[in-house]
Amino acid sequence: MMSNMHDYYAMTMPGLETVAFSEMQAKLPGCTLVKFARGIVLFQTTAAPGELLALRTTEDVFVALVHLTGLGRGPDALRVLHSATLQSDLAGALAAFRRAHAGAQPRTWRVVSQKEGAHAFRRMDAGQAVTDALKRALPRGMRQVQDDADVEFWLWLHGSEALIGLRLSDATMRHRAYKREHLPASLRPTVAAAMAWLAQPQADDVVLDPMCGAGTLVIERALMKPYALALGGDIRPEAVEMARRNAGAAGVKASWQVWDARKLPLDDARATTLLTNLPFGKQIGNLATNVELYTVLAREFQRVVTPQGHLVALTSDDRLWDAILREQGWQIAKKIVVVVLGQPATIFVATR
Ligand SMILES: C[S@@+](CC[C@H](N)C(=O)[O-])C[C@H]1O[C@@H](n2cnc3c(N)ncnc32)[C@H](O)[C@@H]1O
Numbered sequence: 001m002m003s004n005m006h007d008y009y010a011m012t013m014p015g016l017e018t019v020a021f022s023e024m025q026a027k028l029p030g031c032t033l034v035k036f037a038r039g040i041v042l043f044q045t046t047a048a049p050g051e052l053l054a055l056r057t058t059e060d061v062f063v064a065l066v067h068l069t070g071l072g073r074g075p076d077a078l079r080v081l082h083s084a085t086l087q088s089d090l091a092g093a094l095a096a097f098r099r100a101h102a103g104a105q106p107r108t109w110r111v112v113s114q115k116e117g118a119h120a121f122r123r124m125d126a127g128q129a130v131t132d133a134l135k136r137a138l139p140r141g142m143r144q145v146q147d148d149a150d151v152e153f154w155l156w157l158h159g160s161e162a163l164i165g166l167r168l169s170d171a172t173m174r175h176r177a178y179k180r181e182h183l184p185a186s187l188r189p190t191v192a193a194a195m196a197w198l199a200q201p202q203a204d205d206v207v208l209d210p211m212c213g214a215g216t217l218v219i220e221r222a223l224m225k226p227y228a229l230a231l232g233g234d235i236r237p238e239a240v241e242m243a244r245r246n247a248g249a250a251g252v253k254a255s256w257q258v259w260d261a262r263k264l265p266l267d268d269a270r271a272t273t274l275l276t277n278l279p280f281g282k283q284i285g286n287l288a289t290n291v292e293l294y295t296v297l298a299r300e301f302q303r304v305v306t307p308q309g310h311l312v313a314l315t316s317d318d319r320l321w322d323a324i325l326r327e328q329g330w331q332i333a334k335k336i337v338v339v340v341l342g343q344p345a346t347i348f349v350a351t352r
Helices: 017-027 049-054 076-087 090-100 123-137 189-198 216-224 237-250 287-304 318-327
Strands: 008-011 032-037 040-044 060-068 108-116 151-158 161-167 206-209 229-234 255-258 271-277 305-315 331-340 343-351
Touching (some): 008 161, 017 032, 017 040, 017 189, 049 060, 060 076, 060 090, 076 123, 076 161, 090 161, 108 123, 123 151, 189 216, 189 271, 189 331, 206 216, 216 229, 216 237, 237 255, 271 287, 287 305, 287 318, 305 318, 318 331, 318 343
Parallel strands (some): 108 151, 206 271, 229 255, 271 305
Antiparallel strands (some): 008 040, 008 060, 032 040, 060 161, 151 161, 305 343, 331 343
């Protein structure tokens, strides 16, 4: 089956597809889901293309040129990719790109291809089929280059499904300009944004990250929606300094302190929203000390979070955190597995 359309697709960290779509539904007018695939949300919206670049839980956004399902695994598939690209609405996609980028006219282009699954051809061959079609179909005056192209066409081929899209975003969408300084265990901004979104942000939130590292969670929450107050702290003064500088660069107002998260200098029920990336016991801490640490932390978090508040925490020690939360009477509303620093980790959304 083949359909060409003016749809869009977003790439997300695998696991965060539904969270990303929920942000789209809230922020983009007339947003409807076409389908999910791993790390992909295919959707329609009447939003102006530039509005898509403001999504925070998404890594990249594309105008969908081609969506194919039921693609064969043999060399015939290359012909199908080629002709689908030729027939696609390139003029419409280029117009969307210009609208998203203040009228900028792209002069150079390149193709980026990803392939998963067994096929009787190589990734390069699939990319070449798309490239050959684009050479014929793109306006004269647009030149193919190897790097630093004004516009990129991405081919995503997974088994019998293919998407070809014109990339609207660039690397700043996922990397964020404010993140000048990193810590080794620093969180990917789109994952931090997804955690903030999962806490159902409200304008009167008092947001707290008791183990803030470089400050990513507090900053992403603050950039996501209005809030009443944001508090971050860490046991290491250099982390607190870094968080303060990153927040300054992001234009985020928050208060930062050196503290021990096991014994926070905060009143009971001070925070409506506690967002945190727990020490995994790999880079920081170790698995044996995690039992004691997590037990103390879960109790302290219960003290400082309001009865209606949300706790959203990320850890790779998910069985331990799950058991401790339950033991202490937390209700686990959701668990989402994501890959962080190359290992699986779980986002826990809990209420008291
Ligand atoms: C996984 S990192 C958090 C990374 C952070 N979310 C970011 O994006 O940079 C865990 C942080 O917990 C801090 N930490 C460990 N034990 C702590 C404690 N008892 N009190 C406060 N912070 C602590 C570490 O210094 C480290 O910065």
